[in-house]
Amino acid sequence: MTEIWLTNTRTRKKERFEPIDPANVRMYVCGPTVYDRAHLGNARPAVVFDVLYRLLRHVYGAEHVTYVRNITDVDDKIIARAKERGISIEELTRTTTEWYHEDMAALGVDYRGDPHFHEPHATEYIPQMIAMIERLIARGCAYVAEGHVLFSVESYPAYGQLSGRSVDDMIAGARVEVAPYKRNPMDFVLWKPSAPDQPGWESPWGRGRPGWHIECSAMAEALLGPEFDIHGGGNDLMFPHHENEIAQSCCAHPESHFARYWLHNEMLQVEGKKMSKSLGNFFTVRDLLDQGVPGEVIRFVFLQTHYRKPMDWTAKKAAEAAGVLRRWHALCADAEAGEVPAAVIDALADDLNTPAAIAALHRLAGEGDAAGLLAGARALGLMTPALGAWAAAPEVTPEITALIERLIEARAEARRARDFARADALRDGIAAAGVKVKDTPQGAVWELTPDFDPAKLEALAQ
RNA sequence: GGCGCGUUGGCGGAAUGGUUACGCACACGAUUGCAAAUCGUGCUCAUGCCGGUUCGAAUCCGGCACGCGCCUCCA
Known part of the structure; x- marks a missing residue:
């Protein structure tokens, strides 16, 4: 069997991949927050981990790989955007999710009809999140404060290991003020209260909604179990998102190690610069497709650059x-x-x-x-x-074929007659109409280019 | 300020101790009436800078420069 080697962010080494269960290789990748069209940078992890999925299926068999990529459909950006556009949150997340599927499918990332691919929506796993939060509270890893539930980073000594930081360093580098109800400035939210006009679910801590990180821990556990093989995402997620996922999951299941291999793709740039709205080089996948870039x-x-390097x-x-x-x-x-x-x-x-x-x-x-x-x-x-x-070459009718061959023959005749002016005019005209002619020892062969224009060909035949 | 990542020929981009990556572009040649297409050859022994380890370093170690990312419940 092919040996797969992967660079594991957790150990910062390239390691031989050995699945927990070769009959069920499991990977989880952080998916999009659905509030707007995916920009080009969002597409990189989708493509990178699609290639990994293809490789794993090739090596272990298509029936033996499970891929989970979530949809974050509860988030403050979503709330804000829905309000801005005057539409419901459901409509925003539904249409954005459809866009995401269409745009990714155009890049060859398409799992329709694949029973081994799962796309959990955060809003469908609220009970699992609440259960995990309760478990964390019971274990002394989380606490309730002013309607919030916070994860206590001090309860998890390994906090910061993935990204190579210590809690003390992070506090030293922290720039701004800290919520007064936090025991430690680095503590992060598991659950927060919702105002009446914000989406919310009943919970032991009142009506509220989950923090960002808990969904991945809860959904990975529900679909892949407390320990699985690969967790992927962009390296911008390494801290705090993945760090927090690890803390939550490992504290909820101290006997497990959560993801064994962590893979992070580097970021994308555009013409050598970070893609940003202020630089005017920000665009979505759909923008490119609409411009005619296949x-x-x-x-x-994307694939011309290794996933662990910045891609321009x-x-x-x-x-x-x-x-x-x-x-x-x-x-x-x-x-x-x-x-x-x-x-x-x-x-x-x-x-x-x-x-x-x-x-x-x-x-x-x-x-x-x-x-x-x-x-x-x-x-x-x-x-x-x-x-x-x-x-693919455009469809050609028999009439077009006959016309092209007549023109090519006319050129050949002109050449035989050494009427090079006419021969070259025909050659250039045929080329301008979007027909590529190649002269081979066996005679001329032709094919249509994407610029094929039958009207120009007709004009030439006059 | 902290943590992390990167810097290879004109351009893109592989290669983690030991022979030409590869692609694109360009140039020349073959071919052609001239081209296109195709084939061949060249540019191409290139590794940000300084030191160290080693018989030997793009590759390991230290320092420096430049670039990038992250560092708040804005994600």
């Missing part, structure tokens, strides 16, 4: 990626996917080295191994029927 191109650009989105990269993919699609036009080449799997198994996997695909393409290229690309979620359609 989802497959976005995915390819540039227009140049997108253009290069589109060119490469076009050539590969042309090479594989009539190919059936073969076995997934070992070089591709080996690269992925080495800490998801997607750039090395892509290099392996380049070699396969260079060798003309269409079956291997196609299979390898699909292992990365590229060149699937759903994603590759953009690169």
Whole structure:
């Protein structure tokens, strides 16, 4: 069996992955807070962990991997946004979740019909969260103060281990004031009271709503058990979110270790700078798709950078990626996917080295191994029927075909007659109409490009 | 101020002690009436700076510079 090695943030080392139960490999990834369209940065973890999911399924079998990615549908940003737009919270979270599904599917992250993928909504797990909070209180790890329930970081000596901080350091670096009801400034909220116009649920501490972190602990436990294999997310979540998840889960289940392997992807930049609204370089996945950048191109650009390095989105990269993919699609036009080449799997198994996997695909393409290229690309979620359609030649009618061949023949005749002015005019005209003609020793062959324009062709025939 | 991450050829981007990554771009050659496409060759022995360990370092250790992220119940 292929050995998978992963960089574990918990130990800061690349470690051999050994699942608790090879018959049920379990991973949890922090999903979106659904208050707006996913921006490009939100898409990176979705794609990265989709590749990991594909790899695990390849190695352990599709029936033996469980993937949980949550939807955060209770959150103060959601409350604010719904009010701003004058719509209900339910409508906001429902439509935003649908957008997320559509946009991610365009990038090849699509789990519709996959019984091993679970997408729990926070609002559906309130009782489990309340139960976990009660358990934490009972164990002396949490306390009630002014209608809030707070986690006591001092009750968990290992607090800060994941992110490499000590509670004292963090307090020293803390910038602002601290809620007076906290015993320790680093204590964080498990439950908070809701005003009458805010969403809330009845609880032993009154009507309120959960803090952000508890949902992941409660849902991971409900769906994967107190201890499971992999927990992933963006490295911006490492602190405080994941640190707090660990504290909650490990205190609720001292006999367990929660997630054994922690994986964090680095952040995304745009043209060398942080994507931000103030710099004017902020855009959503949908913005790019609407501009005509194919989802497959976005995915390819993402995978060209290793997940643990900052990724820079540039227009140049997108253009290069589109060119490469076009050539590969042309090479594989009539190919059936073969076995997934070992070089591709080996690269992925080495800490998801997607750039090395892509290099392996380049070699396969260079060798003309269409079956291997196609299979390898699909292992990365590229060149699937759903994603590759953009690169397909437009439909041609027999009339168009006849017209093109007539023009090509006319050019050939002109060349035979050494009427190069006419031959070149025809060649340039055909090219301008979006038909690519390649002269081979066996004669001219042609294909349509995405810019194909039948009107220009008609004009040329006059 | 604290913690963490990064810095490889023109560009992108692999490689955790020992031969050319790979891709893109560009240049030249083959081919062509000229091109396109294709093939070949070159740029390409490149590793932010300074020191250390080692027979040998992009790779390990220390320091520095630059860049980035996180550090409040705003997430």
